[in-house]
Amino acid sequence: MSKTTSIIGNFLCIFRLDARDDSQESPVEWIDEKLLGKRVVFMRNENPAILMFNLVERDDENIYYCRADFKHTPTRNIKVNLTVTIPPEKVMIIDVNDSHIKDYKLGPFNEGTSVNITCEATGVPNVTWWLENTLLDKSMDYITIHSDDPYHFWHNITKMKVRNVLHIDKIERKSLNAVYTCQATNSQLMHPISSSITLDVNRK
Structure with a gap:
């Protein structure tokens, strides 16, 4: 898997997985825990890979961009709109x-x-x-x-x-x-x- 994958919310990178270095035993992962805490898990062994939000919050609503950069082929992008339905509070x-x-x-x-x-x-x-x-x-x-x-x-x-x-x-x-x-x-x-x-x- 010679690529790096970034999940971007509102043009801020919130998650990155770098698998371009074949000499590494496992891809290098990074996640912005200050922004998302420990609620988000990237399940790279799924097909397709999944970015899972546990206990979704109102602030998770956004447009997310997944960008995959390869060594020898063009970059690929996909956009996902996450809508959170919030029950009336009062x-x-x-x-x-x-x-x-x-x-x-x-x-x-x-x-x-x-x-x-x-x-x-x-x-x-x-x-x-x-x-x-x-x-x-x-x-x-x-x-x-x-x-x-x-x-x-x-x-x-x-x-x-x-x-x-x-x-x-x-x-x-x-x-x-x-x-x-x-x-x-x-x-x-x-x-x-x-x-x-x-x-x-x-x-x-």
Whole structure:
């Protein structure tokens, strides 16, 4: 096996195996443990060879390039896009001041007024508002959380939070004690997580 193989994430080399020196009993391996820890193993005896991630983390999501350099033949490259599905971590309903709503009760509001209720979730899920079994709102805004950590160079791709603002126009008397539920999900394989609030209304 007269070649060297490099696995490159975002143009940083994270793994290298050099088998070009026929005098060596085994190929020389190098892995960036500061970046990946000991979770990654290169299984060169498999056909084809496998770079295995144990206990995949959100920061592993990236585009990886495998480059094979040979002694006498052209270099070969292949690109793999690793997508990590992250379950929603939490759902929080907040008021206009971005504060958590205490006791999960919002109001009281006078009839005829309007109100915005914000639901915020982490993990890049789909965030929706429901009134019992009726879907009210599925619009979302994505907010990226940047990281200055140079060893998590794709952190800002997956570190995000999602907001869905429910606008209730002209609150009615029938809205008294109505329960509004925010759901967050990003996979059909998992149940959504949710949080609910009860609306308090002053009757005229």
